[in-house]
Amino acid sequence: MEFALSQEQVLFSDSLRGLLTERVTIDALRHHAETGSGFDEGLWDSLVELGLPGLLVPERFGGAGLGIVDAAVAAEVIGGTAAFAPFAGSVVMATLAFVHAATEALQSEWLPRIAAGEVRFGVGISRNGGQVHAAIDAGTATHLLVYLPDGNAAVVPATQASVHMHRSIDRTRPVTDLTIDPAQAIILDAANAPQAAMQRVLDAGRVVLAADTLGAAQHMFDSALAFVKQREQFGRIIGSFQAMKHQFADMVTMLEPCRGMVWYAAYAQDALPDEARVTALQTKAHLGDVGREIARMATEAHGGMGFTDLLGLHYWFKRIMFNRQMLGGPEHCREEAARVQGWV
């Protein structure tokens, strides 16, 4: 038994963090937020070089063939740097949709293109057979993958859909409504149990969004901790005030167990089928709640500066807000966890 990241995972996480820290500076973030579609060609090319889009694509289709734990590790770094790069939908959910529900022929046609970063998917759920509210990563996606009420997924080029992009509260990521015509789509219908296959994909997305929130919350916490160690008032470093210390103790006591939780839920998706659903739903819900608390407390610890646009901490604050609502907010996820366990 070993419940820790492997050396490879730590190295991968470090190199991704190195790249993103260099490229996603606060100025770049600010610039992107003014115009943002959630996508930056140059950054994407660098991520392709690193092999990020093929993370979950099986090796025989040109990917790295890694698992959800690796995806969660990457998501934590992406959230930590507030990187404007499609990931949860485009890299994780779309890949898994093909892996779990596409025929061999469709897999060999599409998965290599995903791994090569040639195609980027927006992912949505349609309750009525074509219309989608708040699709993930659909800003400048080349293709759209829409789950239909029967649990099968419809794939269309973005040009064939009617797409409405709204700038969201998180200026680095738009929220997109779209309509497709399933009759014109390629249908991924090779899963034996389409609803279960769809849930696996949604749950993987939930774990990855939770990991993104973990990274964003950790960034806010680290930033606040560094601030209170250098800011002086009343002739003292403000971090020496017990009121401050106790807030930081509360934050770290909430936040640190979340990392194990995210790893556990990610691991469960691939290795513990009996626990996969409940842990994904609970982790998405818990990180939504903890993320909100950390975002507020970390902002508050910065005093007036925390509230300014100048410092830019709000990008992470809003990233946490955005993640909280996507693929079901905490109440919704917990209620689904209750249904999964037969409590309702």
Add this chain to the structure above:
Amino acid sequence: MDLSLSDKHRALQDEVRTFVREHGHKSPKLGGGRKRPDQKTRDWQRLLVDHGYVGRTIPRAYGGAGAEPDVLEAAVIASEFAAAGIYAGMTNQGISMLVPTLLEVGTEQQKKQWVEKTIRGDVIWCQGYSEPGAGSDLASLTTRGVLQDGHWVINGQKIWTSSAHYADMMFLLCRTEPDKSKHEGISYLLLSMQTPGIEVRPLRTMTGRAEFNEVFFTDVRVPEHQIVLGRGKGWHVANVTLKHERSMIGNAEKMTTRLEQLIALLKANGLLGVAEYRDRLLKLQGEVIAWKAHNLRLLTEAAQGVDSGVKRMIVKYGGTMLGFRLASLAIDALGTAGLPFESAGEDAEDDDATTWNIDYLYDVGLMIGGGSNNIQKNIIAERGLDLPREPKVARV
């Protein structure tokens, strides 16, 4: 990341399961600790020691099984006992605090004399640390020990001394070097509770039970050699001990059991159908999943010999708060049915409602004992997050 067990650990798991099947019926009921262990509990304890499930890593020379330290083995044993609802052995302060301390800093003679008897449950210890004027600020303790004719002569008072009313022995902190600094003036002594001059007065708590005592010392004479590590070294010795206590209090197995009992309670009362109760339960389930995963991280780091730092320091604070919230929901789910409180004294077997009430009240004590949560938060911030210490202020 791999949560599967190695062959060695799987073999141990099988072995423990076989043991539980063959001997489980001899286990005493879970809980207890308020009164001196009865014959059944002591017999069970010896069986566990003989099978190496208690004192597993303690050298054979001192009555243990002499196994190589392996935290995963300990975890496998603990989880099998918990899953079977079987008593995993006594968890008194002698076993969990004094024994590891003696093994780390005791003399050969002290280890020989006390370790085996303690782990077998033949000698029960109590801890003489806190005083009315020295709680969170333990190092300001004033109970005096003066060396006279080859004996330490002890005068003073201790408080919050659990099990002093039935303990055989005490490990005691007292001030033997009054001219030295606060921390360097303390010594750690071992003494018999039968020594003349000791008076034990039970201290009834808000649970209605006497879980603690006050202990008064009037010219209590302790042989000079019954000191651990030497004069003025008591604070160092106590920190070895406290380290063991803090890691003992946050317990993932207990959280899981409590959550399962809570789910069963809400099911039985039809409250899973009520959204407010259900959502509270679900939130708690999420927190338990998080802390269990956190525990797996700590376990892995311990097995790798990594110091977990702040990750370890948050366990007592986070764990006691979660325990209280779990008990709180049970109290609310019971409603007025939980109000009749028939605790019939120290020896009574409690009904479920009484057990939840005791847990709920006792958890408040756990937040205070062994370093109150406010002190824990200082420790987390100062030692864990490296925030500057509070400046000292002159008395106002």
